[in-house]
Amino acid sequence: MSQSLDLSRVSCLVVEDSNFIRSLVVACLNALGVRQVKLAEHGGDAIEFLKLQKLDPMKAGVLSVDMIISNWQMSPVDGMILLRWVRRHADSPNRFVPFIMLSGHSAAAKVAEARDAGVTEFLAKPFSVTMLAQKLQTVIERPRQFVHTSTYFGPDRRRRGDPFMGQERRVLTDKSPGVEIVNG
Amino acid sequence: MADDKAQVKVRLYRFRNALKEKVGYVGGAPGEPVRIDPAALEKANAALEQMKEDYPDWVQKHIEELRLNHARCVDTPNDRLKHYTKMREIAHDMKGQGGTFGYPLITTFATSLYEFVGAKAGTTDNHIEVIKSHIDSMAAVIKDRVKGSGGEIGQALTKGLHEAIERYSKIS
Numbered sequence: 606m607s608q609s610l611d612l613s614r615v616s617c618l619v620v621e622d623s624n625f626i627r628s629l630v631v632a633c634l635n636a637l638g639v640r641q642v643k644l645a646e647h648g649g650d651a652i653e654f655l656k657l658q659k660l661d662p663m664k665a666g667v668l669s670v671d672m673i674i675s676n677w678q679m680s681p682v683d684g685m686i687l688l689r690w691v692r693r694h695a696d697s698p699n700r701f702v703p704f705i706m707l708s709g710h711s712a713a714a715k716v717a718e719a720r721d722a723g724v725t726e727f728l729a730k731p732f733s734v735t736m737l738a739q740k741l742q743t744v745i746e747r748p749r750q751f752v753h754t755s756t757y758f759g760p761d762r763r764r765r766g767d768p769f770m771g772q773e774r775r776v777l778t779d780k781s782p783g784v785e786i787v788n789g
Numbered sequence: 790m791a792d793d794k795a796q797v798k799v800r801l802y803r804f805r806n807a808l809k810e811k812v813g814y815v816g817g818a819p820g821e822p823v824r825i826d827p828a829a830l831e832k833a834n835a836a837l838e839q840m841k842e843d844y845p846d847w848v849q850k851h852i853e854e855l856r857l858n859h860a861r862c863v864d865t866p867n868d869r870l871k872h873y874t875k876m877r878e879i880a881h882d883m884k885g886q887g888g889t890f891g892y893p894l895i896t897t898f899a900t901s902l903y904e905f906v907g908a909k910a911g912t913t914d915n916h917i918e919v920i921k922s923h924i925d926s927m928a929a930v931i932k933d934r935v936k937g938s939g940g941e942i943g944q945a946l947t948k949g950l951h952e953a954i955e956r957y958s959k960i961s
Binding site for chain 1: 801827836840
């Protein structure tokens with residue numbers, strides 16, 4: 606046997622300038638059981654909405670945003686600027702919110718750029734419904750600790766359980782001086 | 790204490806999984822594997838199938854916009870790079886959409902067009918012809934509803950575009 610996810614209490618902000626893709630994402634989320642979906646046409650709209658959500662959740666129509674799904678290439682404010690704002694700005698309602706980036710950019714360098722800006726999951730276009738659903742499941746079931754250093758703030762870029770093949774650069778452990786663990 | 794704070798190099802936040810707390814679990818027992826409800830997934834795929842039917846009409850607007858920008862490139866040769874910027878945005882959208890809605894050839898052709906309208910792309914008349922060949926190929930895909938790899942028609946369109954690229958590249 607297995608358990609199925611009930612997403613009816615999850616709220617999601619979808620940021621996409623193509624109304625066709627936006628409709629697709631919303632239709633998928635609704636079909637998967639997500640009831641509260643807020644929409645923004647580009648990063649600037651999303652930032653205004655998130656500010657309002659922080660100041661006046663009732664007026665924003667949602668008590669919290671549990672997840673952001675955003676396109677990358679949009680104008681005037683793209684998904685990368687939105688991601689940086691969410692992770693870094695004092696007005697951000699939740700700097701830890703899961704952020705799924707949709708993008709036609711699938712080159713490794715672009716994926717790395719999004720990762721280094723603190724993205725939670727990256728979904729290359731064109732994507733399938735199943736791929737989107739899998740990303741949702743990963744965000745819910747396999748959250749990562751957040752890491753804050755002088756150069757990075759975001760989910761741990763090394764996923765738990767994944768073998769790391771590169772040159773080991775991590776010299777600090779949980780017990781090292783200079784490492785602070787914040788539980789909550 | 791102040792010294793201790795100053796020495797913090799890495800802060801690791803290990804919060805409880807608030808999102809998971811909002812998610813309910815249906816069927817099975819605690820500890821059993823978790824999955825997206827297959828019925829919900831089927832419903833989501835049905836929504837996609839419905840949208841696929843509307844995709845040709847939607848993408849037609851993009852193709853017309855490309856044609857308009859191509860025409861401006863012909864009319865006003867000095868402004869070609871300006872029109873490339875717009876075409877690049879459209880091509881980027883199209884390459885991201887085609888495959889999702891059952892038209893991977895649109896993704897293939899739009900990916901190629903995206904490269905041909907870059908900031909450092911050529912601006913010769915022959916280059917403009919290559920751009921036109923891309924637009925014509927994509928228009929043919931939509932007009933003939935060439936889904937998937939498109940079989941023989943898809944192969945012919947791909948071959949035709951490659952030949953046009955080669956022909957005009959040689960001339961320039």
